[in-house]
Amino acid sequence: MKADNSVVLKRQKLNKDQYPFLINSADEEWLNVQELMVYFKMSRRSINRLVKTNKIPCTKLGGTLLFPKKLMNKIMLQRALMQMNTSSLDFDDSEL
Numbered sequence: 001m002k003a004d005n006s007v008v009l010k011r012q013k014l015n016k017d018q019y020p021f022l023i024n025s026a027d028e029e030w031l032n033v034q035e036l037m038v039y040f041k042m043s044r045r046s047i048n049r050l051v052k053t054n055k056i057p058c059t060k061l062g063g064t065l066l067f068p069k070k071l072m073n074k075i076m077l078q079r080a081l082m083q084m085n086t087s088s089l090d091f092d093d094s095e096l
Contacts (some may be wrong), residue, residue, distance in 0.1 A: 029069040036067050040076060 031039060036047055050056045051065065054076060058065045 030066040031069050031072065032067075033065050035073065039069075040072070 033044060033047055035052070037044055047056075051058055056067065057065050058070060060066070
């Protein structure tokens with residue numbers, strides 16, 4: 001009997017530019033919306049807005065949104081650094 005060759009599944013290497021939010025570890029710690037609210041001191045509405053605009057990655061499991069904790073830390077740190085770079089803070093290095 002011949003195998004059906006009409007469907008060919010290929011393993012593809014994911015491009016980080018196309019998928020910037022890749023999870024590299026099976027041991028990833030995940031946060032639900034409530035935990036993310038407490039962790040980043042954000043409102044549910046703010047988190048929902050970030051999800052809707054694809055600013056933060058999440059997955060849905062059984063109707064519950066889950067967020068990768070390490071990636072959330074990285075994204076929030078990058079945003080904080082961007083804000084620092086765009087702000088016009090003047091300070092004297094000698095005070096440090």
